[in-house]
Structures are given as C-alpha cells and as structure tokens.
Amino acid sequence: MTFDEYLPRLKHIFTEVLNIMEKNPEYTYMFEQALLINVLRGLCPEQWEALRTLVSSGRLEVTGPYVQTDTNIPSGESLIRNAVLAKKTIEKAGGETKTAWMGDVFGQNAQIPQIVKRCGYEYLQFSRGLSNKAVKSEFLWEALDGTRVLTYCGEYGGVQFSRSVEDNLKRVSTIIERLAENAATEEVLLLSGGDWVVPAQNAPETVRRWNEENTCKIAFSSVSRFFDSVAGRKVGLQVVKGDMNPVIRGTYSSRISLKTRNREVESRLVTAEKLSTICSLIGAEYPGEKLEEAWKKVLLNQFHDVLCGSCIDPVFEQALQSYAESEKIVNSIIDESMDFLAEKIDTSMGNGKAILVFNPLGFDRRDVVKLQLTVAKPGVKSIRVFDDDWKEVPVQLVEKKYYCEEPPPHLPVSTRVEFREEPSGEARYIGVKEAFSSRSEAAGLREATVIFIAEVPALGCRVFYLQEAGDESIYSTNLRVTEKSFENKFYRITFNSDGTIRSIVDKEDGLEFIDPEKPFANNLVLQIDRGDLYTIMPILDSRDPLPIYLKKKLAEIDREFHLEDLKLWDYVESRNMPVKIEVAENGPVRAAVRVSGVLRFWVGISVVFIQLIYLYDDLKRIDFETRLLPTGKQYRVRACFPVNVRKGLIRHEIPFGHVERPEGEYPAQNWIDYSDDEKGLCLINCGLPGNNVVDDVAMVSLLRSVAFEYKGVSEKGFEEKVPHLFKYSLIPFKKNDPEYLPWNHGAEPNNMLIAKVVKSPRELKQ
Numbered sequence: 001m002t003f004d005e006y007l008p009r010l011k012h013i014f015t016e017v018l019n020i021m022e023k024n025p026e027y028t029y030m031f032e033q034a035l036l037i038n039v040l041r042g043l044c045p046e047q048w049e050a051l052r053t054l055v056s057s058g059r060l061e062v063t064g065p066y067v068q069t070d071t072n073i074p075s076g077e078s079l080i081r082n083a084v085l086a087k088k089t090i091e092k093a094g095g096e097t098k099t100a101w102m103g104d105v106f107g108q109n110a111q112i113p114q115i116v117k118r119c120g121y122e123y124l125q126f127s128r129g130l131s132n133k134a135v136k137s138e139f140l141w142e143a144l145d146g147t148r149v150l151t152y153c154g155e156y157g158g159v160q161f162s163r164s165v166e167d168n169l170k171r172v173s174t175i176i177e178r179l180a181e182n183a184a185t186e187e188v189l190l191l192s193g194g195d196w197v198v199p200a201q202n203a204p205e206t207v208r209r210w211n212e213e214n215t216c217k218i219a220f221s222s223v224s225r226f227f228d229s230v231a232g233r234k235v236g237l238q239v240v241k242g243d244m245n246p247v248i249r250g251t252y253s254s255r256i257s258l259k260t261r262n263r264e265v266e267s268r269l270v271t272a273e274k275l276s277t278i279c280s281l282i283g284a285e286y287p288g289e290k291l292e293e294a295w296k297k298v299l300l301n302q303f304h305d306v307l308c309g310s311c312i313d314p315v316f317e318q319a320l321q322s323y324a325e326s327e328k329i330v331n332s333i334i335d336e337s338m339d340f341l342a343e344k345i346d347t348s349m350g351n352g353k354a355i356l357v358f359n360p361l362g363f364d365r366r367d368v369v370k371l372q373l374t375v376a377k378p379g380v381k382s383i384r385v386f387d388d389d390w391k392e393v394p395v396q397l398v399e400k401k402y403y404c405e406e407p408p409p410h411l412p413v414s415t416r417v418e419f420r421e422e423p424s425g426e427a428r429y430i431g432v433k434e435a436f437s438s439r440s441e442a443a444g445l446r447e448a449t450v451i452f453i454a455e456v457p458a459l460g461c462r463v464f465y466l467q468e469a470g471d472e473s474i475y476s477t478n479l480r481v482t483e484k485s486f487e488n489k490f491y492r493i494t495f496n497s498d499g500t501i502r503s504i505v506d507k508e509d510g511l512e513f514i515d516p517e518k519p520f521a522n523n524l525v526l527q528i529d530r531g532d533l534y535t536i537m538p539i540l541d542s543r544d545p546l547p548i549y550l551k552k553k554l555a556e557i558d559r560e561f562h563l564e565d566l567k568l569w570d571y572v573e574s575r576n577m578p579v580k581i582e583v584a585e586n587g588p589v590r591a592a593v594r595v596s597g598v599l600r601f602w603v604g605i606s607v608v609f610i611q612l613i614y615l616y617d618d619l620k621r622i623d624f625e626t627r628l629l630p631t632g633k634q635y636r637v638r639a640c641f642p643v644n645v646r647k648g649l650i651r652h653e654i655p656f657g658h659v660e661r662p663e664g665e666y667p668a669q670n671w672i673d674y675s676d677d678e679k680g681l682c683l684i685n686c687g688l689p690g691n692n693v694v695d696d697v698a699m700v701s702l703l704r705s706v707a708f709e710y711k712g713v714s715e716k717g718f719e720e721k722v723p724h725l726f727k728y729s730l731i732p733f734k735k736n737d738p739e740y741l742p743w744n745h746g747a748e749p750n751n752m753l754i755a756k757v758v759k760s761p762r763e764l765k766q
Contacts, residue, residue, distance in 0.1 A: 001712075002314045003300075009196050010036070011043045016199050018050065021059065024204040028220045030193075031062040032101045034086035035300070037093045056094035061222040063101035064090070064121060070304040071108050072245065072667035073252075073259060073689050076115065076655030078266050082299050083119035098224045102126040103156050103194065105304045107247035107667070109654040113151070114143035123227040124149045127156035129244025136184035138230050139238045144657045148239065150231055154179065158191025161200035168206040169213075176216070185233050189226045190218065243659055246666050248308070249544065252690030253636065253701035254533040255309030255316055255717055257724065261323040262307060263687030265330065266298055267751050271360040272330045274459060275337035275754075284340050290329050297326040310533045312712035334754065341461060342758035349388070352467035358754040359456035367748055368590075368616065371450045371755045375468060378403070379444045382472040385452050386465045393464065394475035394617070395452045396587035403443035451589050453618055456753060466757065477617045481591035483581045488591075490620050491732065496520060498575040499595030499611070504622075504732055511679050513732040515696060518642035522624060524574035524609060524702075526599045529636040532708040533717055536636065538568045543663040545694040546640065547571040572601055574609060590616045605632030605705075621684075621745065622730040628702065633718045636704040639728065641683060642697045648676045650693045653746055665692040665701065670746030674698050679734050684746045686727040702726050 001009075017029050031037070037055070041048050054060035064086030071079060083100065090097050100116040100123070102108065107129040116124050124141065130153040141151040159175045161168050172190070179188040192203065200206075207218050230237075253259075273291055280286040301319045305311050311319075338356055347354035357369055373383065385393045456462045478489040485494040487507070494503045500520035504513040514521050527547045531537035536544070540553045551569045579597035592614050599607040607630045614623040626639065651658050652668040668691040673682040683698045685691065690701030703724060707717035716722075729749050733740040 001312070002318060006196070007039070007043060010039065013196070013198055014040055014044060014047075016201070017060070018047065020199060020201060020204065021054065026220050027204055028059050028061070028222055029199065030101075030223060031060065032103055033068045034062055034064055034066045034089040037062060037089055052094045055090070058095075058222060058225075060095075061097065061099075061224060062090045062093070062095055063097050063099045063125075063223065064119075065100060066299055067303045068102060068104060069299070069302045070307050071102065071105055071112055072654070073262065073307050074302045074655075075263075075266055075270075075669070076111070077270055078298065078302060079112075079115050079655055080119060081295055082302065083116060083121065085295075085299065087120055098122040099227060100124045101223070104128075106251055106308055108244035109667075110241075110243045110659050111143050111654055111656045112244075113141045113149040114145055114147040115655070117143075117147050117149050122150065122231075123224065124151045125223065126151070126153055126244065128247045129153075130240075131244075132240070135238055135240055137179070137182045137189075138184040139240050142239055142241045144659070150227055150237070151240075152189060152227070152230075154189055154191065156191075157194035157197070160197065161192060161203055161206065163200075163202065165202055165206050165209055168200075168202065169210060172206065172210060172218070184237055185230055185235055187226065187229055189223065243654075243661065243666075246664065248310075248534050249665050249690070250531050250534050250536045250704065250706070251308035251310055252665065252667050253688070253704045254706060255311070256688070256701075256703045256726075257722075258301070258307055258309055258316065258319055259689055260687035260726070261320060262298070262301065263750060265323045265327050268327060268330045268334070269294055269298060271751065271754065272333040272337070274360055275334055275341070275358065278459070279337045279340045282344055284337070287333050290333060294326040294329040297322045309717070310708070312714055313716045314713070316716060335756070338754065338756045339758065342756075345461065345463060347463050347758065349390075352384075352386070352465040353757050354759075355385070355464040355466055356461055356756050356758045357454050357456055357464060358461050359458065360751050360754065361458065361744070361747055363458045363744055364455070365458075365744070365748060365753075366453060366455045366619070367753050368619070369450075369452050369454045369464075369753050369755045371757070372447070373450050373466075373757070374447050375445045377444075377468050379470055380468040381444060382469045383445075383448065383450050384467045384469050384473055385450070386467070387454075388463050390465075392473070393452050393454070394477065394588040395450055395473075396585070396589035397445075397448040397450060398585060398587075399447075399449045400445060401447040403446045405446070453589060453616065454753060475588035477588040479586070479588070479591045479615065479617050481583055481586050481593065481615070483583060483593065486591050486593060486615050488615050488617055488619075491615070491622070493613075493615065493622070495581065495593065495595075496575065497581075498577070499579040499581050499597065500575045501613070504730075506679075506732060506734070509734075511732075511734065512644050513679060513681050515642035515644045518697065520573075520575045521641045522611065522613065523640045524599060524611075524626070525571060525638050525640055525699075526573070526601060526605065526607060526635050527571040527638075528568055528601070528603075528634060529704055529706060530568055530634055531704075532706050532710075533704075533714065534708070536704070543694045544665040544692055545663075546697060546699070549695060570601070572599055574599060584612055585614075588617060590614050599637070601632065601635065603632070605630075605635055607631070607635075607637060620731055621748070622732075623749070624726075624728050624730070626702065626726045626728075628724045628726070629721065630703070630705060630719050630724075631721060633705050633707075633720070636706075637702045638692075638699045639702060639726075640697050640699045641681060641730065643674050643681045643693075645674055645676045645680060645696055648674050648680065648696070650674055651742075652691060653743065658743070663692075663694045665690050665699075667691075670750055671742045672698065673733070673742055675733070675735060677735055679732070682731040682733060682740075682742050682745060684729040684731065684749055686750055688726060688728060700728055 065082040066085040100121040140148045492505045502519045584594040585592035595611040610627040612625040667689040672691045692699040707714035
C-alpha cells in the first residue's frame with residue numbers, strides 16, 4: 001500500500017494501543033521508526049499530549065532511525081542523517097532512545113556499529129543477515145575501526161497473538177523455547193507485532209495467565225531495558241566482525257531507476273549543503289529549511305521496501321516524484337550558491353564569459369567539465385576556453401545544434417521513441433539532432449555542450465573564460481580512435497567485431513587487464529529470471545556466477561529436466577548478437593565508440609542496447625554509458641568484465657569503508673576492485689548496487705524485469721518499453737600505485753564538477 005493508504009491503519013493501531021494502556025498500566029509498546037511521531041501528531045492532534053506523556057515515561061519507546069532505512073544502498077551520509085533526525089524527533093516528543101532498530105531491513109553493512117555509535121545509540125537490533133549459526137542472539141558487533149555495539153539478532157515480528165488466550169499460550173511457549181536455545185543470557189526478548197499488525201487486546205490477559213501457570217515469568221518492558229539488562233550482566237558475549245550480507249539479492253537491481261535516482265539526488269543534495277555552507281561563511285543566508293525538506297523526501301524514499309524496489313507501482317511512482325521534487329529544490333540552491341560565489345570572486349581578469357567550476361569533493365582533482373551553452377551571436381563555429389592564467393585549454397563540442405535547423409516537434413522529447421530497430425536487426429538511436437532536418441552549420445552554433453579537463457582544488461572553485469570564435473582551434477592530443485581500437489597516453493584498447501572489448505593494455509609496461517581466455521569485456525548477458533522483486537530465480541550457486549556456469553551445474557544434477565525447466569537457465573549475450581560499431585566522437589578531449597544491437601531471446605524478449613565507451617586524453621578512467629530499451633518479461637541484464645587475474649582479492653566499497661568479500665553478488669557503494677599482486681581492475685558504478693566477481697569475471701547488474709503480482713500491482717517492475725541509461729567506469733591499476741585511490745575514483749563520476757557561466761563584476765554593475 002502507499003504511505004497515504006497506510007495512514008488510516010496507523011491511526012487505528014495507535015488508538016488501540018492507547019485503549020490497552022488505559023486499561024493496563026503495565027502494558028508497553030514500541031514504535032520502530034521515529035517518523036511515526038510526526039505522522040501521528042498530524043493524524044491525532046488531540047492525542048499529542050497523551051503521546052508525549054507515554055514517550056517521556058518510557059511506556060511507549062520510539063527507536064531510531066527516522067525511517068527503517070536500507071543500510072546498503074544509501075550513502076553513509078544519508079545513514080547518518082536518518083539516525084540523527086530520529087534522535088531530534090524523539091527528543092522533541094520528550095523521549096530518548098538508546099536503540100537503533102533494523103528489524104525488517106535486508107542485510108547490514110559492516111560499518112553500522114560505528115555509524116550508530118557515533119550517532120548516539122548504544123544498542124542495535126536486526127533480524128536478517130547473521131549467517132553464522134554458532135553466534136548467540138546477543139553479541140558484540142565490531143566495525144572496521146574497532147567500534148563495538150551490543151547487538152541483538154532475533155526473529156522479526158515474534159509471536160502473533162490470536163483472539164484465543166489458550167492459543168496464545170501455546171504460541172508463546174513455542175517461541176520462548178526457540179529463543180532460549182540461542183540466548184546468551186537467561187532473558188529473552190519476546191516481540192509481538194511488525195508491519196501492520198494490530199496490537200492484541202488480550203495480550204495483558206495472556207501474560208497474566210502465563211505468569212500464573214509457569215515458573216519463568218514474562219514482563220512488559222522496553223527494548224532498551226532488555227539491552228540494559230544484558231549489558232549489566234558480566235557475561236562473555238561473542239565478538240563478531242564483518243558484513244551481514246547478502247540478503248534478498250534480487251532487490252539490488254529490482255526497479256533500478258530508484259537506485260540510480262537515489263544516488264544522483266543524494267549526491268546533489270550533499271553538494272548543495274557544501275556550497276551553502278561555504279556561502280554562509282562569507283555572508284549568505286543558509287537555506288536550512290529547504291535543505292531539510294529535500295533531505296526528508298530522500299530519507300523517506302530510503303525506507304527499505306521502497307529503495308530496494310519491493311513495493312507496488314503507486315509507491316514506485318510516488319518515490320520517483322519525490323526524488324524529482326527534492327532535486328528541484330537542490331538544483332535551485334546550487335544555482336543560487338554559484339551566483340553568490342561569483343559575486344565574491346574576481347572574474348574580471350580575462351576576456352570573455354567567466355565559467356565558475358566547483359569541486360564538491362574533499363580532494364584536489366583533475367576531471368571532466370561539461371557545460372551546456374546557448375549561443376546568440378551569429379556565425380559562431382567554435383568555443384575557446386582559457387584558464388585563470390590565460391592559458392588555452394583544449395575543448396570539444398558535442399551535442400551541437402545550429403541555427404536554421406528544423407525545430408523539434410511540438411511534443412516533448414521524452415514522448416518520442418528513442419530507439420529504432422532496423423530491418424537488418426541493428427538498433428539505431430534517434431537523437432534530437434537526427435530528428436531535425438536541413439542542418440545548416442554555416443548559420444552558426446545555436447547550442448552545444450562544451451567539455452574540457454580541469455584541475456580544481458578540494459571543495460574549491462576555479463575560474464575559466466569562454467570565448468565564442470568563428471574558426472575551430474586545433475589542439476594536440478594523445479587520442480587515436482577507429483572502430484577497431486582507440487588509445488590515449490595510458491592505454492591501448494582493442495575491440496572484437498562483436499563490439500566487446502578484447503584487450504586493455506597499459507602502454508607503459510605492457511600489462512594486459514582483460515582475461516585472454518575470455519576476451520570480451522563490457523559484454524551484456526541477458527539471463528532468464530523467473531523470480532520476483534525479492535528473489536533471483538534460479539540460482540543453484542550462491543556465488544551467482546555467469547549463467548554458463550549454472551548450466552554446467554545443472555548438467556551435474558542426476559535427474560531429468562522437462563523442457564520448461566531448461567528454459568530457466570537460458571541466456572543470450574551481446575557478443576553473439578549482430579551489432580553495429582562506429583566512431584561516435586573523435587576530438588582532442590575524448591574519443592567515443594558506439595556499439596548498438598538487440599539482445600533477442602526466443603520467448604519474446606528483446607532488449608535494444610546502445611553502448612558508448614569514452615576514453616579521455618589525459619584521464620585514466622574509461623567511462624561507459626549503456627542505454628537499454630527492453631521489451632518482454634522475466635529476465636535480468638548484467639555487464640561483464642573478465643579480468644586477467646586468477647584467484648585474486650575482491651574488495652567492495654561500503655558506507656565509510658571497504659571490505660574484502662568472497663565470490664558472489666553483494667551490494668556495493670561506488671566501486672569494487674579485483675586484483676592480484678601485480679595488477680587489477682576497478683569497476684565503478686553510478687547507482688548500481690549489485691556487484692559481483694565470480695570465476696575472475698567482474699559483473700554489475702543493470703536491471704531486472706520482474707514483479708510480484710501475488711502481493712500487489714507491480715506491472716511496472718517488468719520495465720516494459722522503459723528506456724534506461726546506465727553509467728559505469730573502469731580504472732585499470734597497478735598494485736601499490738600511490739595514485740590509485742578507489743574511494744576517490746569512485747566518488748568522481750558520482751559527484752561531477754559543477755560548472756556555470758556567471759556574470760563578471762562589470763556585468764553585475766550594469
């Protein structure tokens with residue numbers, strides 16, 4: 001159900017709680033997310049003081065975080081905001097909490113103990129992800145830095161009461177016996193509830209009957225008091241380190257646009273805060289209310305069932321709308337902050353229009369600047385850019401439009417089909433430029449995207465100057481590109497005739513990064529997936545390898561399969577499809593090769609794909625943009641990169657750290673890498689959590705076409721005819737290279753340099 005549809009149910013639950021508490025002074029209850037305080041204040045304003053009294057007395061315990069967030073997909077900064085906002089919300093209601101409650105969350109990253117401790121929590125609860133059965137339900141969980149937090153991992157929901165007290169007593173007996181077997185102390189935490197469960201009016205009577213008939217007693221309490229009791233007993237609790245993943249792996253790539261939009265908006269939001277803080281230090285008013293509004297929209301979307309994609313279509317659509325609303329707020333703040341900074345910076349030293357470039361990251365960087373430009377002056381054919389020392393910077397113009405072209409259609413671009421399938425089976429991209437006719441370059445530029453490479457200090461700005469010119473400048477470059485290969489001063493890259501990458505060689509010492517035995521990197525694999533928004537199906541191997549290895553495993557099973565069973569393991573690869581390869585860009589700043597085709601599957605699945613591979617003149621990063629237009633249902637698509645490494649080390653970034661992981665798909669933040677003692681390959685993603693290394697192949701999951709009609713309206717989960725753009729990058733590296741810093745490299749594509757044409761002091765005076 002949607003959030004609004006849930007509200008009447010929430011009000012009903014709360015009034016039932018109040019009624020039980022009125023009749024039974026010993027009765028206690030818990031809200032497992034602080035958001036409910038604010039919601040109930042609006043739903044039941046007449047009960048606000050009663051709510052405050054119950055919270056302040058401890059009879060109604062409210063735990064953090066603000067919403068029961070997923071802990072793997074959001075950034076570390078988002079997790080902190082969620083935890084801190086919960087504390088503030090609870091304090092405003094007169095209460096306090098020691099416990100971070102993650103009862104229904106799909107796995108926990110290894111830094112959660114440090115995050116919750118730094119945010120003021122003493123205890124942690126979760127119910128999914130602890131795979132070690134030798135660990136008791138109460139233990140000390142240790143983060144990467146050694147921070148420990150008292151943790152309880154128990155059953156989600158606990159006992160569900162019926163209308164019969166006799167039946168309740170049997171249920172309580174069963175669950176207490178089960179909990180006691182794994183308890184580290186003589187006490188157990190007996191929960192009752194979860195999701196939309198209405199509290200049972202006969203719960204107090206059930207407890208009274210139990211205590212009359214049994215020597216072990218049950219008392220209404222709070223989760224914090226339970227933790228206090230465990231902490232007070234000087235018992236030798238086990239110390240547990242590491243990840244509590246993977247859990248429900250299908251959610252890493254279900255409804256993938258939620259993940260990509262989340263990463264885009266939360267990164268922009270943090271950038272807006274940084275810019276606003278800098279501006280406030282030099283006289284601007286800090287837009288605190290706007291930023292808080294934007295944060296709340298993002299945090300609400302990070303509720304685990306929403307961000308993980310295990311939601312119905314109306315919730316999915318509402319979440320995308322919330323991201324759009326937050327982004328609109330954020331973009332206006334960034335725009336205003338850049339204008340304010342421009343007023344404080346001397347931009348009068350150069351001739352031409354001033355370009356202010358801001359680096360939102362906390363380290364100096366050399367990266368790509370992209371600036372969309374509208375030209376009013378007639379006869380302009382090129383753009384020149386100069387740095388603050390008045391040294392010319394090589395530029396490249398892409399996405400050019402000219403005066404005297406045909407205008408775009410009256411319908412919005414987004415309503416037009418972006419891909420067209422040719423009779424030959426090839427896919428052709430219908431861009432805005434191709435939709436216009438009778439282009440007239442002689443009439444001059446009307447619009448263009450200017451790209452150049454800039455060095456910008458950490459959390460700092462740099463000014464460049466732009467001049468409109470009648471003739472194109474010629475720049476020296478290390479880039480060389482054909483349909484078969486391209487190279488810069490760092491790498492030589494060759495392509496197969498199927499459009500996959502055959503080789504990436506380091507030009508300095510000849511190191512090969514692509515597996516010579518599997519020479520087809522950036523290969524798209526489409527595999528049948530009969531699962532739902534939660535679960536990938538089938539997976540015979542927990543490592544989740546390429547489907548060819550699943551079929552080999554299938555052949556080893558000693559039983560006969562029907563034809564319908566065999567379809568579950570079928571797959572196709574882009575390297576086996578007809579493709580078109582062409583040079584898309586050949587300039588001094590970057591070169592690009594375009595590969596287009598269709599992934600066809602005989603049961604009615606057709607996924608049009610266009611891949612752009614970018615190589616830069618003076619950057620070690622190789623960028624990929626893959627566009628998919630899918631038709632059909634029940635499959636998933638992954639991009640695969642066989643690495644020239646054997647039995648290497650697998651590392652995944654998590655919030656505020658990185659961990660070594662075994663083979664298999666896990667949720668990663670911005671990057672994973674796979675290496676031996678000599679070299680490795682770093683795979684950077686932009687909002688694509690499902691990452692995997694198996695059999696020396698690095699993989700990133702792009703999308704799943706699945707739904708769960710048995711739970712609700714979820715047709716849009718199939719992604720039918722929904723165009724997608726996925727961005728990811730590669731960085732080949734040599735071991736012990738001091739310039740290889742994956743935590744920095746992974747942040748760069750997710751936090752691009754901000755550029756804006758600003759007015760000079762002379763223009764401001766006018």
